[in-house]
Amino acid sequence: MEADFNEIFGQAALRSKPSEDLEGFLGEKRKIIQPSSLKDPKLEELKTVLIDWINDTLKKEHIVVQSLEEDIYDGLVLHHLLARLAEQKLEVDEIALTAVAQTRKLGIILEALHKSLGLPEEAVQKWNVALIHNRDLLATLHLLVAMVKKFQPEKQLPQNVSLEVVIVEVSKSGIKSEKYTENITESSNSSDGNSKTEDAIDELLKLDPQKVITVKQAILHFVNKNMARLGLQVSDMDTQFGNGVILLLLIGQLEGYFVHLSEFYLNPSNNSEMTLSRWIHLRH
Numbered sequence: 016m017e018a019d020f021n022e023i024f025g026q027a028a029l030r031s032k033p034s035e036d037l038e039g040f041l042g043e044k045r046k047i048i049q050p051s052s053l054k055d056p057k058l059e060e061l062k063t064v065l066i067d068w069i070n071d072t073l074k075k076e077h078i079v080v081q082s083l084e085e086d087i088y089d090g091l092v093l094h095h096l097l098a099r100l101a102e103q104k105l106e107v108d109e110i111a112l113t114a115v116a117q118t119r120k121l122g123i124i125l126e127a128l129h130k131s132l133g134l135p136e137e138a139v140q141k142w143n144v145a146l147i148h149n150r151d152l153l154a155t156l157h158l159l160v161a162m163v164k165k166f167q168p169e170k171q172l173p174q175n176v177s178l179e180v181v182i183v184e185v186s187k188s189g190i191k192s193e194k195y196t197e198n199i200t201e202s203s204n205s206s207d208g209n210s211k212t213e214d215a216i217d218e219l220l221k222l223d224p225q226k227v228i229t230v231k232q233a234i235l236h237f238v239n240k241n242m243a244r245l246g247l248q249v250s251d252m253d254t255q256f257g258n259g260v261i262l263l264l265l266i267g268q269l270e271g272y273f274v275h276l277s278e279f280y281l282n283p284s285n286n287s288e289m290t291l292s293r294w295i296h297l298r299h
Contacts, residue, residue: 132165
C-alpha cells in the first residue's frame with residue numbers, strides 16, 4: 016500500500032455521499048487523484064481556462080460556472096454546451112432534480128456528445144455517466160478537454176498538465192493500490208515534432224499586413240547576413256526563393272557544406288533545372 020493511502024482514501028470519502036463506506040468500494044477499481052496533484056498550479060490554470068471557456072460559450076444563456084466539480088455533474092451545463100457548440104437540441108428536461116433524472120439526462124447527453132466528438136472507444140472510456148455524476152474531477156477534465164479540441168481547436172489549453180493518480184481496488188482480502196501519471200493535456204514537445212512550427216505559422220498568418228511585412232524584412236536581413244560571404248543579396252522573397260538556388264546556398268552556409276556548381280544550375284532557365292536545385296537541397 017502507498018504510504019499516503021490513508022490520506023488519499025480520506026479524500027475519496029469526503030467526496031462520497033455520507034451513506035458510502037468501505038464496503039461501497041468492494042469489487043471495484045477506482046481512480047483517485049493524489050492530494051499533492053490537486054495543488055499543482057498547472058491543474059489550477061487548466062481548470063480556470065475551462066471555466067472561462069464554458070462561461071464565454073454560454074454567456075447568452077446567462078449560465079455561470081464556478082466549479083467544475085459542482086457545476087457539471089447534473090447535465091445542465093453539458094446540455095447547453097452541446098446545443099451551442101454542436102447545434103443539437105435534445106428532448107431532455109432543462110433541470111433534473113433527482114439523481115435518477117440527472118443520470119438519465121447525462122446518458123442521453125453523453126451519447127449525443129460521443130457521436131459529435133467522433134473519438135475512438137478507448138478515448139471515451141475516460142469518462143462515463145457514473146463518473147461525471149459522481150463529480151469525478153479526472154473524468155470531467157478529460158471530457159471538457161475533448162470538447163474544446165473538437166469544437167474550438169484554436170483555443171489554447173495549458174500544456175503538460177498531468178496528475179498523479181492511484182488506482183484503488185478493494186476486496187475482502189485487502190486493499191491494492193497502484194500509482195501512475197495520467198496526462199490531461201498534450202505535451203509541448205508532441206510526438207509529431209511539427210506542432211511548434213505549425214503554431215508559429217498559424218500565429219504569423221493572424222498578424223496584420225504591416226506586421227507581416229516587418230517579419231519578412233527580418234527574414235531578409237537574416238538571409239542576406241548569411242549570404243554576404245557569397246556576394247549574393249536577396250531583395251524579394253516571393254520570387255528569388257522560387258527556383259531553389261538561394262535556398263540551397265543558404266542551407267549550405269548554415270549547415271557548413273558546399274555543393275559544387277557543376278551539380279546544379281546557378282541560373283536555372285526552365286522547370287527541370289529548378290527541380291534539380293530543389294531536389295539537391297532536400298537530399299542534403
